[in-house]
Amino acid sequence: MAGFYPDVPAPKMALDKDGTQWFGITPAGVVSTVPSANVATMTGAFNVNVPDSNTQYLPSSNTPGGKVAVVFPEARDLAALFTASSTLVDNYQSQHFVKVETSTNTTNGQDGTWTQLLAPYSPPMYAVPAYRTSILTAAATGIRGVRVVQTSLTNWGLQMSALHLYGTVSAGANPDRLAFWHPTLNQAAGGALFDWGDVPRNSSAVRTFRVKNLSGSKTAGGVRVALSSIQEANPTNIGAHAVSLDGSTYVAQIAPADLAPGAITPVLYLRRTTAATAQPGVWMLRAYAEATTWT
Helix, strand or coil, rough: CCCCCCCCCCECCCCCCCCCCCECCCCCCCCEEHHHHCCCCCCCCCCCCCCCCCCCEEECCCCCCEEEEEEEEEEEEEEEEEEEEECCCHHHHHHHEEEEEEECCCCCCCCCCCCEEEEEEEECCCCCCCCHHHCCEEEEEEEEEEEECCCCCCCCCEEEEEEEEEEEEECCCCCCCCCEECCCCCCEECCCCCCCCCCCCCCEEEEEEEEEEECCCEEECCCEEEEEECCCCCCHHHHHCCCCCCCCEEEECCCCEEEECCEHHHHHHHEEECCCCCCCCCEEEEEEEEEEECC
């Protein structure tokens, strides 16, 4: 454990940025695309007021039995997940249950064959701090989709506020990509590599890492390592972090050299500088690596 909360079991999937499609499904089987604003909310972790907040996603309004599904662009191996949701009325939360299913062949969250992964359970209503304390082990390999299905029999519909998935791309699927790599060992970085733990105000720290080109045949050109905000504080979390090629000059983004097939960058650096006026809370920031070209 890096701090008060348990380490995450695997890297958190960037479900709002990695080509994953999101669908809402009514009890009657009508499928619609989840708006991008709701995707951003469910991927992050926000303390919203239920049922008054319009940041929740309702696949079927007042009708119970709605579903929220994600469909991946390639096969994934799932290690764990977190959901936060409620009914439309707080008083019915104790009667609110969902189950989680997976599919190896779905294309829209409704078609395909689905297998129950987690039996019905009552998820947290709020994402913070539950997204660190209520992660559920849920192992499944080679899947193309995950969906959350409301199973409670109240008169109120599903209202989703968070869906976080932890895992990796399945072996052999989408090999032409970059991955964060351990700073000294020849292995992928764990999900907790950039977990700062319990951070005091007016402090700083540095973490080292590398980036590997996983492709066996293509060179990654125009490599970039940068940061993005999933959930913000005041002053901002993204403003408190910077990356560096040499451990001396820190900037918002860095451009390592092109990576040949299977090549790994030299050691890179991520620095946190927490102000004395930093807003207390459980915060989330994303580090990512991408290539402009694959040749």
